[in-house]
Amino acid sequence: MICKGCGKEKQLIKAHVIPASFFLGLRDGEKPTKIISNTPSVYPKKSYIGVYDKNILCRECEDQFQDLDDYGCKVLIRNEAHLEKLHHNGRLVGYRINDINFEKLKIFFISVLWRASISTNYFFKDIDLGALENQAKQIIWKRHIPAIHDFSFVLSKFDDDGAGRTILNPHQERWFSVNYYRFYLYGYILYIKADSRKTPEKWAEFIPEDENLIVISRGNMRNAKEYELMLQTASMRQNIKKFNYKK
Numbered sequence: 001m002i003c004k005g006c007g008k009e010k011q012l013i014k015a016h017v018i019p020a021s022f023f024l025g026l027r028d029g030e031k032p033t034k035i036i037s038n039t040p041s042v043y044p045k046k047s048y049i050g051v052y053d054k055n056i057l058c059r060e061c062e063d064q065f066q067d068l069d070d071y072g073c074k075v076l077i078r079n080e081a082h083l084e085k086l087h088h089n090g091r092l093v094g095y096r097i098n099d100i101n102f103e104k105l106k107i108f109f110i111s112v113l114w115r116a117s118i119s120t121n122y123f124f125k126d127i128d129l130g131a132l133e134n135q136a137k138q139i140i141w142k143r144h145i146p147a148i149h150d151f152s153f154v155l156s157k158f159d160d161d162g163a164g165r166t167i168l169n170p171h172q173e174r175w176f177s178v179n180y181y182r183f184y185l186y187g188y189i190l191y192i193k194a195d196s197r198k199t200p201e202k203w204a205e206f207i208p209e210d211e212n213l214i215v216i217s218r219g220n221m222r223n224a225k226e227y228e229l230m231l232q233t234a235s236m237r238q239n240i241k242k243f244n245y246k247k
Helices: 059-078 102-118 130-142 229-233
Strands: 033-036 045-047 084-088 091-097 153-157 171-175 178-185 188-193 213-217
Touching: 059 102, 059 130, 102 130, 102 178, 102 188
Parallel strands: 153 213
Antiparallel strands: 033 045, 084 091, 091 213, 153 188, 171 178, 178 188
């Protein structure tokens, strides 16, 4: 079969779109992770290693993602205990991840988006980058630092460690008339822009100006209002200096 990375006829492997490490951390002892689709007709599935695709990449191309996947795991999973909590008027409003390599984290998120776009797995059926697919691939393969508005993203996080880490299938959304894709990653929600237009002004406030990344609190998943919270918190970055921080 033809590898979608190198374009050569190769033996393809079980390649992950979302790294396996983001699923292994969700396992309850030796029980498999539950993978839940937002599509009502698709029943939950159980998997020990998450969602993979046997039809997209050869071993050599899969290995191209290893350093990115390791870095994403380091920042979002292994560093979780060191997140700085941000409070405003006694209420948890977000987190700060300190001392990150923003460009590398952004390329990791782009790599997840690109792999989802080329995937044949039903779990990623709603992801289609179209004309942007090759641009994303070039950023990954050549490790080009993307322009500030190319595939810009906003990150939020559920506060609860249990239900908040449920993996749901990604899907497209429009924010301020601009196309975004939403991914669930180990309790985090990634909103990544897939549009040639500039980042909406309110969301541009979340693009880091230094080596620290602001993550929005989504509260507990059981109480979350999925499509309203970002509008309510879109000005957080703009007002961040007014907040009283408490760890």
